[in-house]
Amino acid sequence: DAMVIQNPRYQVTQFGKPVTLSCSQTLNHNVMYWYQQKSSQAPKLLFHYYDKDFNNEADTPDNFQSRRPNTSFCFLDIRSPGLGDAAMYLCATSRASLNGKNIQYFGAGTRLSVL
Amino acid sequence: LAKTTQPISMDSYEGQEVNITCSHNNIATNDYITWYQQFPSQGPRFIIQGYKTKVTNEVASLFIPADRKSSTLSLPRVSLSDTAVYYCLVGVPTTSGTYKYIFGTGTRLKVLA
Numbered sequence: 055d056a057m058v059i060q061n062p063r064y065q066v067t068q069f070g071k072p073v074t075l076s077c078s079q080t081l082n083h084n085v086m087y088w089y090q091q092k093s094s095q096a097p098k099l100l101f102h103y104y105d106k107d108f109n110n111e112a113d114t115p116d117n118f119q120s121r122r123p124n125t126s127f128c129f130l131d132i133r134s135p136g137l138g139d140a141a142m143y144l145c146a147t148s149r150a151s152l153n154g155k156n157i158q159y160f161g162a163g164t165r166l167s168v169l
Numbered sequence: 170l171a172k173t174t175q176p177i178s179m180d181s182y183e184g185q186e187v188n189i190t191c192s193h194n195n196i197a198t199n200d201y202i203t204w205y206q207q208f209p210s211q212g213p214r215f216i217i218q219g220y221k222t223k224v225t226n227e228v229a230s231l232f233i234p235a236d237r238k239s240s241t242l243s244l245p246r247v248s249l250s251d252t253a254v255y256y257c258l259v260g261v262p263t264t265s266g267t268y269k270y271i272f273g274t275g276t277r278l279k280v281l282a
């Protein structure tokens with residue numbers, strides 16, 4: 055059974071039209087991550103939640119926002135998608151760790167197309 | 170900020186052992202090194218994790234030298250189904266006390282019959 059579920063698997067939006075991607079988990083992990091992965095590139099961390107504490111990466115554009123209403127769910131909002139935002143968006147979860155020893159569990163991703 | 174680099178691609182034949190190295194020259198003292206496998210249109214999947222020396226599980230081994238500036242993922246007797254992209258992932262401490270995770274550049278492994 056899938057433990058990190060991302061919906062939808064494929065999303066098409068128009069240039070400038072806000073879009074929301076969702077992620078849910080059944081692992082009860084307190085850390086949730088959002089990554090952006092462009093074609094033939096490594097995943098790039100956008101931000102993560104440590105419980106309710108939001109940690110934004112310094113180079114994440116303001117166009118990207120996130121919400122975590124509870125432990126199980128996390129959302130990625132792209133306020134005004136541009137053509138350069140077309141990518142696979144990956145959600146991951148892990149237990150909290152003070153020494154970097156954790157395993158991240160990834161969802162299957164949402165592939166976003168911007169027309 | 171840790172920089173993690175890997176060879177872009179590797180080819181191997183079925184049944185051979187494959188070794189993929191990741192360089193992480195700025196890894197922090199307490200960072201663990203984790204390796205993931207990714208198939209097309211799927212999320213990365215955990216393979217193995219280690220801190221130092223050697224770690225082995227049912228699918229792979231991980232070798233980490235004493236200076237921890239690199240690590241080598243070893244896949245014994247690969248099969249066609251091991252064709253995928255392999256990433257190392259290194260955690261870097263942030264000023265807020267959490268960890269920022271940096272993926273390596275990824276190695277595309279192609280296993281030939």
